[in-house]
């Protein structure tokens with residue numbers, strides 16, 4: 225039985241660009257969602273918080289040169305170039321076109337060795353999955369919480385049933401409540417750690433799917449691949465550029 229007014233959804237695989245596999249598409253969607261959840265809304269440049277200054281480790285931002293004349297152009301350079309005592313950062317600026325070309329070059333190098341990279345990513349995933357203590361610890365804390373809740377319930381029930389010294393009773397009740405809050409915080413922390421680990425694993429798996437979906441050399445810059453695969457770019461002091469892909473894979477590109 226179908227619900228009235230339900231709109232049928234058709235999923236047409238053929239409509240994807242050949243270079244972006246459905247897996248990569250899903251991966252990019254989840255990355256975009258993650259970015260939004262972290263307060264970095266799309267709408268800002270795709271280069272924002274992606275280019276790092278190799279001198280001071282700070283982010284590079286967009287600056288407009290010749291904003292009013294025909295030579296107007298946007299360049300990306302260290303946001304804190306002159307903010308340090310002593311020498312200003314010596315890293316060079318990049319144009320948007322240079323950034324795009326650098327990414328395409330690095331991606332092609334990555335794809336060339338993709339079998340090795342995939343093997344490396346799989347090892348990383350294995351090492352993340354092997355640490356089973358976190359879920360075990362969480363289960364233990366959850367059980368302890370259950371015991372505390374039961375103790376509290378019994379205590380409250382007994383107090384309602386039998387007349388007793390209220391000062392001593394309240395002291396006991398507060399002790400259990402404090403312990404409960406403490407354990408609850410422990411559990412929240414563990415949940416966060418588990419979620420973070422899960423996210424890391426998804427990112428690495430997404431990288432593998434994405435790499436499997438890319439065949440042959442890229443010629444043009446692809447924004448989806450940039451958003452989905454790149455962690456950040458480092459502009460080194462002496463001109464070289466290092467492209468860091470998600471999962472920490474670094475590819476050096478001569479500047």
Ligand SMILES: [Zn+2]
Nearest residue numbers: 277280302313
């Ligand atoms: Zn800098």
